[in-house]
Amino acid sequence: MMTFKAFLRKEFLEGIRQYKYIALSTGIILFSILDPVMLKLLPSFVANKIPASVIHQLFEFKPKDALANYIKDLFQIGTLFIIFTAAGSINEEVYSQKIVFPLTKGASKSQIVMAKFLYFSTAVCLFLIAGLLFDQYYANLLFEGQKIALSDIVPVYFLLCIFYLFVISLTLLLSSFTKKNISAGILASAVAYSTALLSQFEKLKKFSPYNLILLTNDFGLQDAKTTLVITIMLTLLFLVTTAFRFNNLEIN
Amino acid sequence: MLGNMNMEEMLKLLVPVIVLQFALMIFCLVKLKNDKVKYLPKWSWALIIIIFNFIGPILYLLIGRERD
Numbered sequence: 001m002m003t004f005k006a007f008l009r010k011e012f013l014e015g016i017r018q019y020k021y022i023a024l025s026t027g028i029i030l031f032s033i034l035d036p037v038m039l040k041l042l043p044s045f046v047a048n049k050i051p052a053s054v055i056h057q058l059f060e061f062k063p064k065d066a067l068a069n070y071i072k073d074l075f076q077i078g079t080l081f082i083i084f085t086a087a088g089s090i091n092e093e094v095y096s097q098k099i100v101f102p103l104t105k106g107a108s109k110s111q112i113v114m115a116k117f118l119y120f121s122t123a124v125c126l127f128l129i130a131g132l133l134f135d136q137y138y139a140n141l142l143f144e145g146q147k148i149a150l151s152d153i154v155p156v157y158f159l160l161c162i163f164y165l166f167v168i169s170l171t172l173l174l175s176s177f178t179k180k181n182i183s184a185g186i187l188a189s190a191v192a193y194s195t196a197l198l199s200q201f202e203k204l205k206k207f208s209p210y211n212l213i214l215l216t217n218d219f220g221l222q223d224a225k226t227t228l229v230i231t232i233m234l235t236l237l238f239l240v241t242t243a244f245r246f247n248n249l250e251i252n
Numbered sequence: 253m254l255g256n257m258n259m260e261e262m263l264k265l266l267v268p269v270i271v272l273q274f275a276l277m278i279f280c281l282v283k284l285k286n287d288k289v290k291y292l293p294k295w296s297w298a299l300i301i302i303i304f305n306f307i308g309p310i311l312y313l314l315i316g317r318e319r320d
Contacts, residue, residue: 041266185315
């Protein structure tokens, strides 16, 4: 337990020193403010190109459309920020030989993996709730129509958290298999984005973690059971494999 | 509520985002001056930081810096 606590503290301090919080907060919170404003400004941007009568039909957004747009951008761009923030966490420890001293003092590798996972998960989940609340505020402020209630945000937040826990565990796993953070980041991005491809097939959709992102449009968890179970199982499997792989890595 | 806002008033909404972008850009350019970089030369990183709003500076912070 000492290793876990020590590494959690180390990750927190390193997060500040290496500006990981700036990257994560920018990737997650920025779009929550930018998206509703840009969506509101969109009709003005295209006003000269489209007849005024059509503009109202084409760009009649409701607060929930703004939220859906934020979640789409979060998946498309925010995921990259999250992946590249976590991509170097295992391989840099090993190949920069920072881990040698703690290991000679008896540090547990499994606890190191758990500490890293908990650190990234906590940071992402905290920024996610901040992002959703900002988006709710701006969407309700800027758009007419049925407002987004706090109770609408809760299932969306839950689904997003589970999806990003999956993404973090995947990134940690690939970080333990690669030597450079950029390779881990590219690989993890490829896998994370291919889950969206998988969900294009109706029969495979519920087995793809990306389905959790699609289900955020329903503002409920009714149809999410299978996808939730599979995503949580994959997350646990990735974490166990990361710990196993890290345990078997030769560290000079 | 904001249905009657004109373009100028709407753009005022973007001011916090624009300020944030400039602050991040300047912070990264100052860091770039003192840091050791990897993958690309310093001038390329400077271009990335300046051209790509938000993504450029964050990309530099995450993968462009040589860690101590």
